[in-house]
Amino acid sequence: MGKQFVISSGHGDKVAGAIGILNEHDEAKRVVNRVYDILTKEYNGVGFKYHETTATTQNQNLSNIVSFHNGKTRDLDVSIHFNSATPAATGTECLYYDALTLSAKMSAAMASALGIVDRGAKERKELYFLRNTNKPAILLEVCFVTSEKDAVAYRNNFEDLCQAIAKVIAGHLGYSQKKVVGVSKPVSKPKKETKDTYYGKIYDQLVSLIDVGVYADVGFKKELKRYKKDTKINIEALVYSKSGVPRFLVKEKDTFAFVTANRKYVKAYTVDKK
DSSP states (O other), X not given: OOOEEEEEEXXXXXXXXXXXXXXXXXXXXXXXXXXXXXXXXXXXXXXXXXXXXXXXXXXXXXXXXXXXXXXXXOSXXXXXXXXXXXXXXXXXXXXXXXXXXXXXXXXXXXXXXXXXXXXXXXXXXXXXXXXXXSSOEEEEEEEETTXXXXXXXXHHTHHHHHHHHHHHHHHHHTOOBOSSOOTTOOOOOOOSOSTTTBOOSOOSEEEESSOEEEESSTTSOSEEEEEOTTOEEEEEEXXXXXXXXXXXXXXXXXXXXXXXXXXXXXXXXXXOOO
């Protein structure tokens, strides 16, 4: 039998992790499920996944997670977490006990997939999961739940992130990719323009063609203010609502906000930097 892995989500259903713009435990479960799917369907990987559901205290939660890992025959333990700090904090990290090289590769791969800062590999021998699992272990900090920038990057690049995580694990354990790939790939949000009504790629700036709303949320439920006609503003990213409608992410004072990407209402352009 080839090398096996165990991957689990941090925290538990009754023991909350960090909650901000993203919910750490909920998103960790999504990442675990998707990475496991990729490794076992798109690669020839063999392993186990785990979500802790019964503990009501942090100590019991950690004990249950480690017990599951240690109870399996495997060669690598992986724990998925999300970071929390100030709204300005951003980036990926990978924590380790004695797996520096693997952790550095993982942090860099996550950062590249998300397009955010690579905070690198960090030795953390005091952490319960890393200290008590009896096989090589890494703990991924995908991004900051408190950062709007990270949350947008994570939502827009979820599939790329999971593919990147799976690729690093597969490379470390010697898995090969199956000839027919993408069999487990979920339907993703549209990335192309919709009948030329919406912009479908990133630009540097926009100018409002009429008065347009500026919203606190990608679903356009809470309007913060309105840009007057001919207002120019820098574009930070192109994002998508739950229904797949493109929006422009812009910086509004000390936070991020959302503006329509409809060609009828704004003109987007790339700045000539020569």
